Amino acid sequence: MTSVAESSDYVGRDRSWSRSVDEVLAELAVDPTVGLDTAEADRRRVRFGRNQLRAAKRRSVASIFLDQFKSVVILLLVAAGGLAVLFAEPIEGLAIFAVIAINATIGFFTEWRAVRSMEALGRLGRIETVVIREGLVKRVPAEGLVPGDIVICEGGDIVTADMRLIEAAKLQADESTLTGESMPVTKMTEPLPTDTPVMDRQNIVFKGTAITRGSGKGIVIGTGLSTELGRISELVTEAEAQQTPLEKRLDALAQRLVWAVLVLGLLIAAAGVLAGRDTYLAIEVAIALAVAAIPEGLPIVATIALARGMWRMAKQNALIARLSAVETLGATSVILTDKTGTLTENRMTVTAVRTADADIAMAGSGSVAPAVIAEGAQEPQGNALSLLDELLTAATLCSNASLSVEPEGAVQGVGDPTEVALLIAAAARNIRRDALLEQYPEVLELAFDPETKRMATLHAKGDATLVAVKGAPETVIPICSSVLSIEGAAPLSEAERRDWAEHAARLGERGLRTLAVAQKTTSNAAGDAYADLMLIGIVGLEDPPRRGVKDAIRQCRDAGISVVMVTGDHAATAQNVATELDIVAAGAPAERFVEGADLARFLADADLTDLEAVRVFSRVSPEQKLDLIDFYQQHEQVVAMTGDGVNDAPALKKADIGVAMGIRGTAVAKEAAAMVLEDDEFPTIVRAVAQGRTIYENIRKFVVYLLSCNISEVLVVSIATIVGAPLPLLPLQILFLNLVTDVFPALALGVGEGSPVLMKAAPRPFDEPVLTGSHWTRILLHGFVIAATVLSAMAIAVFQLGFDADHAVTVSFCTLAFAQVWHVFNMRDDIRRLIKNEITRNPWIWAAVAVCILFVLAAVYLPLPRDLLKLSDPGAAGWLVIIGMSFVPLAVAPIVRLIAPRGLAP
Numbered sequence: 001m002t003s004v005a006e007s008s009d010y011v012g013r014d015r016s017w018s019r020s021v022d023e024v025l026a027e028l029a030v031d032p033t034v035g036l037d038t039a040e041a042d043r044r045r046v047r048f049g050r051n052q053l054r055a056a057k058r059r060s061v062a063s064i065f066l067d068q069f070k071s072v073v074i075l076l077l078v079a080a081g082g083l084a085v086l087f088a089e090p091i092e093g094l095a096i097f098a099v100i101a102i103n104a105t106i107g108f109f110t111e112w113r114a115v116r117s118m119e120a121l122g123r124l125g126r127i128e129t130v131v132i133r134e135g136l137v138k139r140v141p142a143e144g145l146v147p148g149d150i151v152i153c154e155g156g157d158i159v160t161a162d163m164r165l166i167e168a169a170k171l172q173a174d175e176s177t178l179t180g181e182s183m184p185v186t187k188m189t190e191p192l193p194t195d196t197p198v199m200d201r202q203n204i205v206f207k208g209t210a211i212t213r214g215s216g217k218g219i220v221i222g223t224g225l226s227t228e229l230g231r232i233s234e235l236v237t238e239a240e241a242q243q244t245p246l247e248k249r250l251d252a253l254a255q256r257l258v259w260a261v262l263v264l265g266l267l268i269a270a271a272g273v274l275a276g277r278d279t280y281l282a283i284e285v286a287i288a289l290a291v292a293a294i295p296e297g298l299p300i301v302a303t304i305a306l307a308r309g310m311w312r313m314a315k316q317n318a319l320i321a322r323l324s325a326v327e328t329l330g331a332t333s334v335i336l337t338d339k340t341g342t343l344t345e346n347r348m349t350v351t352a353v354r355t356a357d358a359d360i361a362m363a364g365s366g367s368v369a370p371a372v373i374a375e376g377a378q379e380p381q382g383n384a385l386s387l388l389d390e391l392l393t394a395a396t397l398c399s400n401a402s403l404s405v406e407p408e409g410a411v412q413g414v415g416d417p418t419e420v421a422l423l424i425a426a427a428a429r430n431i432r433r434d435a436l437l438e439q440y441p442e443v444l445e446l447a448f449d450p451e452t453k454r455m456a457t458l459h460a461k462g463d464a465t466l467v468a469v470k471g472a473p474e475t476v477i478p479i480c481s482s483v484l485s486i487e488g489a490a491p492l493s494e495a496e497r498r499d500w501a502e503h504a505a506r507l508g509e510r511g512l513r514t515l516a517v518a519q520k521t522t523s524n525a526a527g528d529a530y531a532d533l534m535l536i537g538i539v540g541l542e543d544p545p546r547r548g549v550k551d552a553i554r555q556c557r558d559a560g561i562s563v564v565m566v567t568g569d570h571a572a573t574a575q576n577v578a579t580e581l582d583i584v585a586a587g588a589p590a591e592r593f594v595e596g597a598d599l600a601r602f603l604a605d606a607d608l609t610d611l612e613a614v615r616v617f618s619r620v621s622p623e624q625k626l627d628l629i630d631f632y633q634q635h636e637q638v639v640a641m642t643g644d645g646v647n648d649a650p651a652l653k654k655a656d657i658g659v660a661m662g663i664r665g666t667a668v669a670k671e672a673a674a675m676v677l678e679d680d681e682f683p684t685i686v687r688a689v690a691q692g693r694t695i696y697e698n699i700r701k702f703v704v705y706l707l708s709c710n711i712s713e714v715l716v717v718s719i720a721t722i723v724g725a726p727l728p729l730l731p732l733q734i735l736f737l738n739l740v741t742d743v744f745p746a747l748a749l750g751v752g753e754g755s756p757v758l759m760k761a762a763p764r765p766f767d768e769p770v771l772t773g774s775h776w777t778r779i780l781l782h783g784f785v786i787a788a789t790v791l792s793a794m795a796i797a798v799f800q801l802g803f804d805a806d807h808a809v810t811v812s813f814c815t816l817a818f819a820q821v822w823h824v825f826n827m828r829d830d831i832r833r834l835i836k837n838e839i840t841r842n843p844w845i846w847a848a849v850a851v852c853i854l855f856v857l858a859a860v861y862l863p864l865p866r867d868l869l870k871l872s873d874p875g876a877a878g879w880l881v882i883i884g885m886s887f888v889p890l891a892v893a894p895i896v897r898l899i900a901p902r903g904l905a906p
Helices: 021-027 038-048 061-069 072-086 090-121 228-235 245-274 279-293 298-315 324-329 384-397 417-428 433-439 473-479 494-509 549-558 571-580 596-605 608-613 622-634 646-654 667-672 682-722 731-750 756-760 773-800 805-827 843-861 863-869 875-886 888-899
Strands: 128-133 136-141 150-154 162-174 210-222 318-320 334-337 349-355 359-361 402-405 411-414 442-449 454-461 464-471 480-485 488-491 513-522 533-542 562-566 593-595 616-618 639-643 657-661 675-677
Touching (some): 072 090, 090 731, 245 279, 298 318, 298 682, 298 731, 318 682, 334 682, 349 417, 411 417, 473 494, 473 533, 480 494, 494 533, 549 562, 549 756, 571 593, 593 596, 596 616, 646 657, 682 731, 682 756, 682 773, 731 805, 843 863
Parallel strands (some): 480 533, 639 657
Antiparallel strands (some): 162 210, 349 359, 402 411, 464 513
């Protein structure tokens, strides 16, 4: 095999559309009947690379591990550990370093799993392509294609590389993912002028498009990033992974805490030295304060909560491409959704048929069912069904689609969606295209003409010719001279033509796509196929709404989220679907609807009130989608936008949450999106929003929990130091509490399923901080109550029970431990529900409580931890004080909530 000419600019830029088939084959050095051999294919793969779009840079294990130490919190812990070792307290120092190691290990494995899993998503959905290699027809992975490969394609195939066609038999391609145009493009093999625009290159099929009918053979001229799809993909490149806004806020919060505690620790240590206290004791107090204030579990819990939320969404068919999407979802206030395939099934169905003697309401279905009359509709009388069968027979003959029917009735159609819908309706009446073609063999097809909006097929019928015609009513009805009724053919008057046209218009006003079907039998096969036709009837088709969408839209309304349809479809169709799904009420005023032609003027004059009134934007171009998103964002709305095509990629990237379709979405759309729906279902978006709210609220809960616990420890140490009392908690004890009684309940809060009340409240402002003023008030009040409880318990132990310092410290330690454990139940949404709430329903909470209790008891009674932590058995009296005082913060919590209400409706 001769190697392809060494030309760095050949692939994708060779103007092969303007060259003959023989010239392209010669330049790529390939025989179309033999194809490439394996060795040459391997050489070209080395030169041109694999046939795939830009892959995300793989993060190394080392970089993931080192990222665990990029935190001021960790650095301060390292400093505290170093000071402990320096001042001859190696056990405390080693314990601090052990906490750092545990943090890093948990964070590493959590992030490593998340990163590798997201990388694995990119390897899903690989497809195979039929090629000719070494004279044999083979299936090879699409990513293994190289320039010069000879590819065989037929209706239903996805095009996996840019190809110059060398054979085309009735070949049409759906290029809507690339161009946004819904009509299939008829393909050819003849050369085109050099200056032909990309979208008019009919002798090229492009990667990422679909073959809708016919068959063909092409030679690969572009792979990977050298394809048109790859070129656009490069325009939508992603920046390197950054911290999510939430992670940045949590880091900033931790840094502020660190500096505040450093200042406080230095002041207290300096005051102690100036008061004549031992220097080491002053340093020990400073270390204790530093350890007490740092929420060691914060980075771990935040990472696990976000990752857990991501996987919970994945189980519900919402794949999160960027962690930032998890938190942004919770603030979504507007969902701009396309119609086809998201709100509707993306499957045309026949729902209305009019013949001369009956109006028939048909049941749209994805399977061939015996019943074809819609539920509740009147059964056609007399011989009206025979006219329906005549219409469906003609429509089935005048078609290029194919249909396979499974034994249980499920169908799989290939071809134009409208033609497939007609075949399904016909099959429900036991009319099959293959049987009809045996009876009436096709002798000629007059392909669909976009100008005349009709097509015809000619069939042998004995010595005569049967002509079947279908097309737009406004072009078919005028050329009909008669109409078929139960009595037979009758002349069609001008008044009757107007009546038929008016009926078609009424169907269009209902949002249906209309077709007129006609036929004739002639002995002159060479005559005008469109002359003297007999009208059989009009068909109305629609893309039915998906199940569950209406309920999901109601949930959005309850959650304060606006659902706005943004579609390129006609206004009547969009309004019909929007009304049926309750996006707008029946008979909604005109201000609810805006067409693309009026959008620029509307955006120039509209304010937020006007914008909120609109629920349907129809005939909208991809560029206008960008303007619309920008307008919403300027009015401080958080926008989720759905899309599936290449032309949707800019809008998906610009939206706060770009939502790509996983089934029908293009690679470029998925790459630009922050979330991919595996099932293409609108309710999945709503579930993801609910999960986003839950995750953000869970994070708030554990931040409030962690900080109120840590603030209580700071207050305990500070107050005792200021009044000259013995240190109620030692640094190692605080570290133990932070690692056990803080982290486990916080983790349980982070993975909770949330409260139903979250989807009954308005979205939070996106720029709202993690902790509002109300949250800080609660943190300080809870912290003060817990600190007062601990100091009171220690005072009781010393002054009432006569405990020595070691036993008194044990009482304060255990009181704080159990108070923090019970404090997790104060994080419930509705403070009035003590027994039955989202916290008590969370099994992880009870597991965390059990683990914490066991760890505390082990610390008191097992020799090794008891000696390390300098604890002792408090005895029955001590335990009575510990248990009684530890429940005080739980009892006082309703008062705290009254002072600092949460701001979320119970």
